[in-house]
Amino acid sequence: MKAVRYHQYGSSDVLVCEDAPTPAPGPGQVLIKVAATSFNPADALLRAGHLRQVLALELPHVPGVDVAGSVAGLGAGVTGWAQGAAVAAFLPLTGDGAAAQYVLAPAEAPDAVPDGVDLIDAAALPGVGLTAWQALFEHGGLQAGQRVLVNGAGGAVGGHTVQLAHRAGATVTATAGPRSAERVRGHGADRLIDYTRTPVTDAGHAPFDLVVNLVPTSPHDSDALAALTADGGVFVTATTPPSADPGRGVRTVRMAVRSDAAQLSGLLTRVAAGQLRLDVAQRLPLPELPAVHAQADQGSLPGKTVIVV
Numbered sequence: 001m002k003a004v005r006y007h008q009y010g011s012s013d014v015l016v017c018e019d020a021p022t023p024a025p026g027p028g029q030v031l032i033k034v035a036a037t038s039f040n041p042a043d044a045l046l047r048a049g050h051l052r053q054v055l056a057l058e059l060p061h062v063p064g065v066d067v068a069g070s071v072a073g074l075g076a077g078v079t080g081w082a083q084g085a086a087v088a089a090f091l092p093l094t095g096d097g098a099a100a101q102y103v104l105a106p107a108e109a110p111d112a113v114p115d116g117v118d119l120i121d122a123a124a125l126p127g128v129g130l131t132a133w134q135a136l137f138e139h140g141g142l143q144a145g146q147r148v149l150v151n152g153a154g155g156a157v158g159g160h161t162v163q164l165a166h167r168a169g170a171t172v173t174a175t176a177g178p179r180s181a182e183r184v185r186g187h188g189a190d191r192l193i194d195y196t197r198t199p200v201t202d203a204g205h206a207p208f209d210l211v212v213n214l215v216p217t218s219p220h221d222s223d224a225l226a227a228l229t230a231d232g233g234v235f236v237t238a239t240t241p242p243s244a245d246p247g248r249g250v251r252t253v254r255m256a257v258r259s260d261a262a263q264l265s266g267l268l269t270r271v272a273a274g275q276l277r278l279d280v281a282q283r284l285p286l287p288e289l290p291a292v293h294a295q296a297d298q299g300s301l302p303g304k305t306v307i308v309v
């Protein structure tokens with residue numbers, strides 16, 4: 001099969017589109033014929049070797065933790081999937097990913113893609129949608145009527161976080177730059193802070209019952225963000241933790257997204273019902289993935305990028 005892989009950690013130049021062995025499903029695994037994957041910032045961190053101390057990869061490695069495609073084979077002991085069923089999944093970070101014609105998923109990872117959801121665009125959902133859901137509800141315990149700050153709402157995770165918080169009945173304050181402001185407002189943000197003009201810590205809308213940080217801040221900036229959390233509130237960071245316990249009964253969570261087929265099912269149902277929008281900035285073919293990594297490294301990706309296989 002064709003796959004984009006890297007044989008060593010490094011810059012985007014290490015990515016090559018080449019022939020690789022087609023995997024065979026072992027016990028407890030599903031073989032998925034890939035329709036699409038999508039780029040996530042973690043793909044670049046893994047490729048550069050920045051996470052190798054905590055997440056050692058077997059090289060060569062196929063990137064791509066999001067997959068949408070169709071069931072092509074079942075390993076021993078796996079039942080319940082028909083050949084050709086449309087599925088999406090968030091794949092384990094350390095296994096081979098979906099920048100290939102076929103990928104293996106643990107049997108518990110995939111969820112059916114319902115009618116009304118474009119299979120290619122579904123590849124934009126798993127990682128960012130699960131991160132948003134888990135930040136708000138699993139870690140943040142969000143309730144209707146609460147005040148939420150989403151720092152980094154212009155990104156792919158942020159867009160889903162704003163939509164889900166708004167739908168849950170929260171009052172949403174969001175930081176977004178000029179290129180994302182209109183989209184974030186359309187997602188239901190009640191108040192926007194243009195972080196390119198006013199630092200969120202100076203914007204004066206605190207306190208918040210829940211602060212979700214999606215920007216790779218310095219520890220000092222994380223401390224300042226945590227200080228915007230109300231007494232007894234929750235500070236959830238998907239990036240940098242604060243350098244110290246903020247006190248005042250503020251609970252701090254440094255989250256790591258995990259696969260959860262039931263949560264993914266709920267998210268896909270929302271997409272099908274028109275309650276959750278997938279913002280796909282561009283669709284590119286598999287051989288373009290090295291260029292996508294290069295663009296991401298330069299900070300010039302235009303938004304969520306889906307890779308069509």
Ligand SMILES: NC(=O)c1ccc[n+]([C@@H]2O[C@H](COP(=O)([O-])OP(=O)(O)OC[C@H]3O[C@@H](n4cnc5c(N)ncnc54)[C@H](OP(=O)(O)O)[C@@H]3O)[C@@H](O)[C@H]2O)c1
Binds near residue numbers: 131176214
């Ligand atoms: N821990 C976890 O489990 C987990 C899971 C998923 C993602 N993450 C991390 O979460 C972060 C966001 O992921 P993503 O997929 O949403 O990335 P993304 O789509 O690349 O979003 C990046 C966005 O951040 C915004 N931004 C940059 N600097 C900012 C600042 N100083 N203040 C406010 N917004 C700023 C920009 O939006 P504008 O267009 O508004 O300028 C940019 O579009 C990444 O660092 C990723 O690695 C962690």
